[in-house]
Amino acid sequence: MKQSQQKPRHRKNIAIGNELHSEGQVQHKDRFIDLAQAALEEANLEEERKGVIHEVMEALIAKTGAPLVAEVISEQLRSQDVIERIAENHEEDRQRINSSPHMTRVDSTDSVNSLKAPDDEELEQTDEKSTAKEQDDRPERLVL
Numbered sequence: 001m002k003q004s005q006q007k008p009r010h011r012k013n014i015a016i017g018n019e020l021h022s023e024g025q026v027q028h029k030d031r032f033i034d035l036a037q038a039a040l041e042e043a044n045l046e047e048e049r050k051g052v053i054h055e056v057m058e059a060l061i062a063k064t065g066a067p068l069v070a071e072v073i074s075e076q077l078r079s080q081d082v083i084e085r086i087a088e089n090h091e092e093d094r095q096r097i098n099s100s101p102h103m104t105r106v107d108s109t110d111s112v113n114s115l116k117a118p119d120d121e122e123l124e125q126t127d128e129k130s131t132a133k134e135q136d137d138r139p140e141r142l143v144l
Contacts, residue, residue, distance in 0.1 A: 061067055 061070060
């Protein structure tokens with residue numbers, strides 16, 4: 001059919017307040033309002049649940065002497081964060097070293113002497129450290 005011969009489609013208009021809206025717009029608007037109300041009700045229920053759980057936790061803490069336990073747990077979590085940060089830094093350093101095996105890390109104080117052969121005194125200190133380490137089989141202590 002040609003466009004001029006097509007019959008125009010008319011949507012049924014519904015009066016809401018002072019405005020005229022098509023039936024489809026009204027259905028979408030109603031659906032949106034229903035969804036918004038359901039979301040609001042769900043949020044209110046969730047807040048009530050959180051409030052009840054919080055009150056129960058406070059009562060348990062007050063009656064059982066759990067503030068000390070809570071403090072210990074909090075300290076453990078902080079320690080865990082520190083350990084994780086150190087592990088991440090260590091892993092990043094290891095990857096950096098492995099990715100560039102030809103580049104070695106040189107301390108800024110040794111950079112002037114890095115191309116010279118080590119002094120006899122430095123060799124003796126290194127030998128003393130390795131001898132002491134061989135005598136003491138315990139793992140080296142790490143200080144955090």
